[in-house]
Amino acid sequence: MERATLDFWVGLFVVAGLAALLGLALKVGNMSSFATTQSYEVKADFNNIGGLKIRAPVKSAGVVVGRVSDIHFDNKTFEAIVTLKLDSRYRFPKDTSAAIMTSGLLGEQYLALDAGGDDKNLAGGDTIKITQSAVVLESLISQFLYNKASDSPKADSAPAAASTSGVPSHE
Template sequence: MNRATIDVWVGVFVAAGFAGLLFLALKVGNLASFSTSQTYQVQAKFANIGGLKIRAPVKSAGVVVGRVSEVRFDNESYEAIVTFNLDTRFQFPRDTAAKILTSGLLGEQYVGLEAGGDGVMLKQGDRLRLTQSAVVLENLISQFLFSKAAEDKDAKDKK
């Protein structure tokens, strides 16, 4: 086979390879979404983070506005300190509340933000004061069982 034919085929091969990579990056990985935009860091303390992981989404009204960048244990208050990067396009009031929520019944955990009414916006390095921990299924079940037992006891006492 002569040189020109080989060149053409190798060119096609390399182009197809890069097309594959581009397909993976754009269509599968959604490169355009987040990684390049500018962010600011906000912290929040939670009594229990459940199964929250690094890179979990931070959503407000269901829209992804940032990602969790760090989860740390605070040895003074015995609480978890979660740091997340929020996109600078999205500004939130200072009294915004953070909750740890679960997408679906068995889905991933994420941080949900609910905007407050303060006129001052969050800045880099601010800490959210209003937080709500993850719901731990075991606690929920034991609460339910206790209240059920209490109800039964009340019913018996009335008889």
């Protein structure tokens, strides 16, 4: 008889504890890092990744479509190779471009994908050809001053496309 009330309280405690864990999992956190089965990886090379971190979001049209899963430096090309883990619900054309952006003026950096017009879609293991490096504030300013001095009209060379962008190397 005493056992029964004790069992009840322990049961209640365990249920409350598990509910709290479930609450932490569903209400407080996100399960993104568990979605390993339904994703595919593509690579992208950048001259400069700025402050991009592993697990930074990958967005397209402002929607989170995946995460950065790995960043490393290539000894041959001297470029940063970023691996993106994209949700397999989302498909992108082969000529999609990737750019490193900043949310707000001082916010965290993310990778933005801009869909192209190709018929074929990116598949796992593909590399995104068209990339745009992070904007380095110092280079931006110096370039602006240089342009001002030479007084030439081509002021908007900063968002130049392709790996061979107008932004000088960070070194």
